[in-house]
Amino acid sequence: MISRAFLFAVVMIYTAFAAGPFLWVATMSLRTTTEISRDHYAWPEKLHWEKFPDAWFNSNYSVYFENSLLVVISAVIVLTVVGAMAAHCFARYRFRLNRLAYFIIFSAIIFPPQITIIALFQILVDYGLYNSLIGLTLVYIAVQLPLTVYILESFFARIPADLFDAARMDGYPEWHIFWKVSLPIALPAIATTVILNTILLWNEFLYAVVLITDEAKRTLPLGIQRFMGDQLEDVGMIATGLMIAIIPVVIIYIFFSEKLIQGMTAGAIK
Amino acid sequence: MATVSLKDLTKRYPNTDSLAVDAVNLNVEHGEFMVLLGPSGCGKSTTLRMIAGLESISSGHLSIDGKRVNDVPAKDRDIAMVFQSYALYPHMSVFDNLAFGLRRRNVPKSEIDKRVSNVAATLGMSELLMRKPHALSGGQRQRVALGRAIVRDPKVFLFDEPLSNLDAALRVGMRGELIKLHHHLGATMIYVTHDQVEAMTMGDRICIMNGGKVVQIGAPLDVYRDPADTFVASFLGSPPTNLLPAVFNGAGLTVGEAKLPVTKRGTADEVVLGIRPEDIRIDGAAPHVQGEVLAVEPLGAETIVRFRIAGVSNDVLVRGPRTVTARVGERAPITFDLASAHLFDPITTRRIE
Numbered sequence: 093m094i095s096r097a098f099l100f101a102v103v104m105i106y107t108a109f110a111a112g113p114f115l116w117v118a119t120m121s122l123r124t125t126t127e128i129s130r131d132h133y134a135w136p137e138k139l140h141w142e143k144f145p146d147a148w149f150n151s152n153y154s155v156y157f158e159n160s161l162l163v164v165i166s167a168v169i170v171l172t173v174v175g176a177m178a179a180h181c182f183a184r185y186r187f188r189l190n191r192l193a194y195f196i197i198f199s200a201i202i203f204p205p206q207i208t209i210i211a212l213f214q215i216l217v218d219y220g221l222y223n224s225l226i227g228l229t230l231v232y233i234a235v236q237l238p239l240t241v242y243i244l245e246s247f248f249a250r251i252p253a254d255l256f257d258a259a260r261m262d263g264y265p266e267w268h269i270f271w272k273v274s275l276p277i278a279l280p281a282i283a284t285t286v287i288l289n290t291i292l293l294w295n296e297f298l299y300a301v302v303l304i305t306d307e308a309k310r311t312l313p314l315g316i317q318r319f320m321g322d323q324l325e326d327v328g329m330i331a332t333g334l335m336i337a338i339i340p341v342v343i344i345y346i347f348f349s350e351k352l353i354q355g356m357t358a359g360a361i362k
Numbered sequence: 363m364a365t366v367s368l369k370d371l372t373k374r375y376p377n378t379d380s381l382a383v384d385a386v387n388l389n390v391e392h393g394e395f396m397v398l399l400g401p402s403g404c405g406k407s408t409t410l411r412m413i414a415g416l417e418s419i420s421s422g423h424l425s426i427d428g429k430r431v432n433d434v435p436a437k438d439r440d441i442a443m444v445f446q447s448y449a450l451y452p453h454m455s456v457f458d459n460l461a462f463g464l465r466r467r468n469v470p471k472s473e474i475d476k477r478v479s480n481v482a483a484t485l486g487m488s489e490l491l492m493r494k495p496h497a498l499s500g501g502q503r504q505r506v507a508l509g510r511a512i513v514r515d516p517k518v519f520l521f522d523e524p525l526s527n528l529d530a531a532l533r534v535g536m537r538g539e540l541i542k543l544h545h546h547l548g549a550t551m552i553y554v555t556h557d558q559v560e561a562m563t564m565g566d567r568i569c570i571m572n573g574g575k576v577v578q579i580g581a582p583l584d585v586y587r588d589p590a591d592t593f594v595a596s597f598l599g600s601p602p603t604n605l606l607p608a609v610f611n612g613a614g615l616t617v618g619e620a621k622l623p624v625t626k627r628g629t630a631d632e633v634v635l636g637i638r639p640e641d642i643r644i645d646g647a648a649p650h651v652q653g654e655v656l657a658v659e660p661l662g663a664e665t666i667v668r669f670r671i672a673g674v675s676n677d678v679l680v681r682g683p684r685t686v687t688a689r690v691g692e693r694a695p696i697t698f699d700l701a702s703a704h705l706f707d708p709i710t711t712r713r714i715e
Contacts, residue, residue, distance in 0.1 A: 254449035257416050262463035262514075263437040272462075276453040 114338075120331035128327050143332045151329065153336055155308060156315035160337075163225055163311060164293045167232040171240050171289050172282060174233070179244030180274050184256065194245070200238040205298055213302055223305050231303060232293050240285045247281035248274060287348050291341050312337040364427045364517035364550050366390040366413060371422035373408050373574075382408045384574035385422065390518075390552060395544050397565035398554045401597070405574040406554045407522055413552060414520050415439050426517060437466075442511035443520040446527060448503045450495040456482075456506050457491040463514045481513045501532045508540075512547070521553040525560065537563060558598050562586065570594050589704065591711040595636045601666060601679045604642070607708070608635040618673025620651035622698060627705055628714040634706040636713075639666065639681035641699040644688060649695030653678060655688045669696060 120128055121143065122136045147153045181187075182194050212231060213222070221227030251274065259269045275282070297313040304310055310318075316333040319326040367390070373383040383405040390396045398406040411417040413424060415436030424432050431439055442463075450459050460478045469477070482488045485505045495503055504524065511519055524540075525533045541564055544551055555561055561568050562582045569579045570593075578590035589595035595603040608617045610631045615624040617635055644667065653669030656677060665686040669678040680696070688694045705714040 252447060252449065254445045254447045255451065257411075257414075257436075258443070258445060258449035258451070258510075259462075260416065260436040261414060261441065261443045262510075263466040265437060268466075273451060277451075279453075 121335040125328035160311040175240035183248035369423040374420040395566045397561040399561040400571035404571045442516040444524045446523040448507040519551040606635045618671045637703040639679045641702040642680045643697045
């Protein structure tokens, strides 16, 4: 009984800790900057819903949203397909340097982005991809690929080898086996990587701020930066922009959280 | 139907010295049920997987219907295989599991429907077609795995210990069904098992393997009666053949205290006498020797008695009738049925003719 109460208390404190800032930003998104600077923590006296269409239409948020959608969706599609193929090969085929190649890809996870970003910047400039959405998409794919391969490889490796042999006996070439056997069975793990990648890339700021300068090519996290000036910050509009940016992620999470947990804990395939 | 022929088939895994499969020669006839039998690690599964095309062949020839298929990929060999783990596709219904191979071969949809429902009816699982594998019992999964092979109507069926994941009662039932199925289809089947009862009851012929090599090939009873060496003698039969060290001297064969009227064969004086437990009797009329009873195991239909004969290092097992009255600690008369006994060379382990 006491241990349950303790657990409950811990969960409550954690929830307050995690949800508090979110609620705070949510209240600020409905208040004007003047109201906020008068009292940072007050409830909205009047709900300024008009700030949302204002951000969307007058502050270019529709464009940012579109850019984010384009970059994230294409990056996630490529990540999933290429990552799954690589993971399938690492888990399924014996070839020279298999483990070494896997280790090198995996070790890329440990480098913080700050280490590579200057080199990346230079490379993109050289290839004429700087300040383009294609360039940003390619960088996102490169950055997230190691983790994707890592998660999927461990799942593919647990699929019994007999299934692949059975498909071979049924007359299927390797390429079809990947699409018709590996991929559908690994769906929980694939859902996990799709959600993780979507959330991470949707919120990504560092690469975007370094690699994108054009107003028309900004993604959502950069759009928020627009309201930060040298002299003054439009805190109210930043909060509104944040809410617009967060909503899709929250929706995805609500719909797929069960799948996400399933994929993370998915064990034996019977 | 097809013939399968293995000539000096060899498998060497990289970075190992020993051969997993060592120059195996085997001819499987049209419609034959051939059993590959041996202890685990004897190379029987590797041999099967080479026939299937799932393992590469290091050297030797493999031909199906007289055509060399060493380098033909598994998918083009027209062979079906039933796996020990069943290997059902977990994301597909039973129907799709059965139809998967046919779809690849561009069989028209109406034909697929017909064949799948025929096979399902044959195996008594017509009501299960829409279920997923995880909603099936072990026996039902086994049937689906079997059906997946049958529905393709392949040249050759391969079985890799298909019954070893089933419980004992179900295994006996499925054994009978497989025999029936073989008669019904008349197809060439190659069946790998370590279970001698399966081998004896199902095989037209048995190919016994040990250490990557073929030891003996023959009809089950022939192999049982005339084992080629001590390995086969001790591997087949439960309890196994008694292998007793023996010496020829003037009068005949001496096994510890026992003097047996056996005429000398071969050149060596020291031999191994192999005699099956059912070829030894416990009775008083002119016994060969007296033995001390170490244990009595009444099994209902029969009684297994363990004897010690003075001067013999191994115990002697006797399969007696259920009426055996011997008690532990007593001495009892033992008679060998020498017509059914074999002599083996202790060094080469081969049978002495």
